[in-house]
Amino acid sequence: MLLFTIIAMIKIALLLAGLMGAAAYLVLVERWIAAWVQDRLGPNRVGIPLTKIRIFGLGQPIADGMKFIFKEEFTPGHVDKFLYFLAPVTIFSAAIAVFAVVPFGSVLPANLGLPADWVPEGLAEPIRLVVAPGIDVGILYVGAMGGIAVYGMLLGGWASNNKYSLLGGIRSAAQLISYEIPLGLGILGVVLATGSLRLDVIIAQQAQTGFWNVVLQPLGFLVLFVAGFAESGRLPFDLPEAEQELVHGFHTEYSGMKLMMYLVSEFIHMFIASFLLVILFFGGWHLWGLTGSGDVVSWPIAIVRVAVLLGKVLATILFFMMARWTWARFRFDQLMALAWKVMLPLGLVNLVVVATWVEYGHRLAALLGLPEPAAMAVCGWGVLVVSWLVVTLAVPATSDNRPRRGPVAGGLPAEEIEVG
């Protein structure tokens, strides 16, 4: 029991340090990428204090953190003090708590790879690289904790007692709640195919068959991918922030460490989205011919698995960052139209296809004369292409929302147009 607690503590410490360090340094990476995409050099000055050593600006995150710590933490007089303090703590702790069930590797070797009589008895079982191993509702827990982000945003907007913050909070809540549904549908497809809610089982299943879910359910991947962007509030879905024209919305009134908690938890939401994408659709720690698939591992394999998982997550995060400078922000009606008119139907189609496959897949595979995963991949990609075409032709993106002169097809008749 004591050993179990110690191991859990070590894992929590590793995870927290890793998360905070990664958040700090990925902010630097994000600034670099932002600069490079805009043909600038980015932060490259801050190095070791009091010397002229610059080390490519790697001291920047420390300087950024110090700035937030020493900044005046101003609490406006008109806020609801208790909720104002509670909101950033809620969103931050919920974001961190998600990682309790997210595996950041596979397992460590039994007995830590040492002869059995050198180590305590409790280590005979291989240690799973997840803070709370064996939680059967893993993915549900992720969804539940992720949903609390909405509370953080709404509370922040409400407690600020400022009409624009409140509007910002409501705007964010509407976006997050809308995209929870496609997110859930995307996850549901994988859960249905795997038959388990545990993230490590989902990875293990992909590792055993060697077919990643992105190959088998491309439509589900697409839905989860878009919803993941929207849930983490990244461009092109960063309406919760929208610093250029909507002035940050719900956290306008925050400063100092409380603001930092919001910003860091936003970053952690991006980590969560990346981890989910990698674990559910890109095989987690699995890479063909390199990591093996079983639970019996040696030290090198264990380390390679961690590296592969984190490498995939990093690649996803880099894609998130590139996307920020590639696609323009949606307008709010476009955002909602995408969620309800495009992603929700696509998610439902994916769910129906997967459910049908789980029931009749083996017969269909026999009929096509293909091995089962290959037949499912063929089906999945066919459905993706057809439904994508149907959706894009049936729901064309509307970019023109100007008030109309005279009657237009599908628009208001001329006399009903409000003229400002």
Next chain:
Amino acid sequence: MKPDDENVRWIEEPKLGLSGKTYLPLAFEGLTTTIRHLLSRKLTVQFPEERYEAPDPLIYRGVHRLNRDEQGRVKCVACFLCATACPVHCIDIVAAESPWPDREKYPESFTIDELRCIFCGMCEEACPVDAIELTSLFDLSGKSREEMVFDKAKLLSVYDQTEDSEPMKSAQLSQTPRPGETE
């Protein structure tokens, strides 16, 4: 402005083709643009170590200078055209009778408030004798407001400093004959 205003020209957006409607080809095109810029040459000038070189110092508008003529006297004839042209009234001239025979007036004092100046270059345009010019020096700084009010000596010293790197513009820009020269 009302939407049914007759003077409003109503422009329709171009209709999206199939590749635009399916979104992905255009999205991919956007991503390639971003990646191309990610890897392209950077334009940043690392300021204290490197200095920005104006591509054409003739048309760069930096700190002012007061030009000297061949005898080292200030060229200005205190006609007040620059002070009149200045949109922010940052030029202050006190004219006096010229000690030299070739002109009537000369500036006894000539000050420019560099903090007030908007570096529009109107003074340079207005000057009939090409006495005031804008150099390509851009990094001017000072510790007080008073220090940033440049007097005649300071403006002439800017000329002495930039004389070699930036010869007087008049000959190169407009071929204006200098005073005393015949066409």
